[in-house]
Amino acid sequence: MSRDVLPKYPKSVAPIHAEDARAVRVRIDRWRAASRLTRAGAQPVHGMFGLSRALRYRASRSLRALRRILVHWVDVAGLCAAFVDRAVNIDRRLSVAPMMDWTDRHCRYFLRGFSPATLLYTEMITAAAVTRGNAPRLLAFDPEEHPVALQLGGSDPGELATAARIGEAFGYDEINLNCGCPSERVASGAFGACLMREPQRVAECVAAMVAAVRIPVTVKMRIGVVSGARCEVAGALAGFEADDFAALQQFVALMRQAGSQAAIVHARVAVLGGLSPKENREVPPLRYDVVRRLKAAMPDIPIVLNGGLRTVQSALDVLCWCEGVMLGREAYHRPLFLGQMAQALAPQTVMPSREALLMRMASYAERQLAAGQSLPAITRHMLGLYAGEAGARAYRRLMSEGARAQGADAQVIRRAAASAVHAGGSAYEHSR
C-alpha cells in the first residue's frame, strides 16, 4: 500500500513524525539563518575583490547551487538523525504489557498518569482488522499516551507490513508482533504462540514489517510451546531441555536477523490445546533462569522480561541482567505499582496525588463523552487506584455502579477526587 492511499488519521492523533518534521524544520531554519548571515557578510567581499559583473553573477549562481545542495543535505541528514533518534530513544526499561480488552486507549491514558515515560502496549489487534476494518476506530489514541506501541497479530507478511505502515501513520512509536498468545481462536488463525514453531515464517513477517516502517519492530514471545492436555504436558513443563533452549535461541536469533529490535519474553512455556489463556498465564512455571541464560548467550540482543513481576525489588533485580521489564496484571490491578517503578527508575519523577490523577481523568472523560464514548468504558480501568486500602470498596462502587447510573457524567470522577482530598497525601505514599 503506498503512503498516498493511507486512510486519513483523525485530528486527535498526532500527525506522523510531527516531531521529526519539526526537528528538521528547526535545522533548516538555523541553516538558512546562518546562510543569510554568510551572504550578508559576503557582499562587501565581492566588492573588495572588484569582480566583474559577469563573474559575480556566475559566482552567485554557483553559491546558490551549493546552497541548494546543502539545504538538501541538511534535510536528508536531519531526517536520518530524527529517525535514528526515534529508534534508539525508546526506553525499554519499563513497559506495560499488551492485554486484550484491558489496555485499550482509556486504560493507557489512565496509566500514563502514573508514569510519564513507560512504554505502553495496545491490546493485540489483528493485521486483518487493521487493513480491512475500521482503522481509525481501532487505532486512534490520545497524544498523551506516547510512547505507545501497537501490537499486531497475524502471519501474512504482506498484510502485517500494510498494517504496520498504517500503525506508523497513526503515530505509534513501535510495532510489536504477537508470538505469545496461546488462545485456541488465535492458533486456528495461525498467529500467536503457535508461530514459534514456524520461525522462518515469522522472520519473513518481521522482515516485511521492518521494510515497511521506520519505527522499531519487536516480537513478544514465550520461552517455548508444547501441545496437549494438562496431564500430557506435565513432564514438558517441569523441565526445559537443551533442545528447547536451542530452539528458543534460534528463534530469537532469526528475529534479530530479520530486524526485530528487541525480544520481549514471557518467561513461561505456552501450552496449546490443554490450558485456557488464563491458565496459560498461571500454570506453566515461571522460568526467569531460562531468560537469563538466553541473555547470557545473546548479550547483544535487547531482552525484556515479562511474567509474574509484582514487586519493585523483583523488577529491579531482573533489570540487573536484562534491558527491560514488562508489567501486566499487577500494573492493571494496582497501577500505583507502575508509579513506584517509575520512581525507582527515575527518582526525580513526582508522583501526582490521587486527587490530581482523578481530576486529570475527569477532564479526559469529559472530552471522551463529548466524542461519544461511554463513562463506564473509561472508569472500568480505574478500579485499582485504591487497591488493598481502606475506602477501596466505596471507590470501586462509585467507579462501576456510579458510572453506570442514568445521566452519570465526569462529575462521578470529580466526586471520587473530592474524597481523595480527604484521604490526603500523595498516591505514592499511600501505596507504600
Ligand SMILES: Cc1cc2nc3c(=O)[nH]c(=O)nc-3n(C[C@H](O)[C@H](O)[C@H](O)COP(=O)(O)O)c2cc1C
Ligand atoms: C486479560 C489479559 C489479556 C492479554 N492479552 C494479551 C494480548 O493481547 N497480547 C499479548 O501478547 N499478551 C496478552 N496477555 C498476556 C500479557 O501480555 C502478559 O504476557 C501476561 O499477563 C504475563 O505478564 P504478568 O504476569 O505481568 O501479567 C494478556 C494477559 C491478560 C491478563
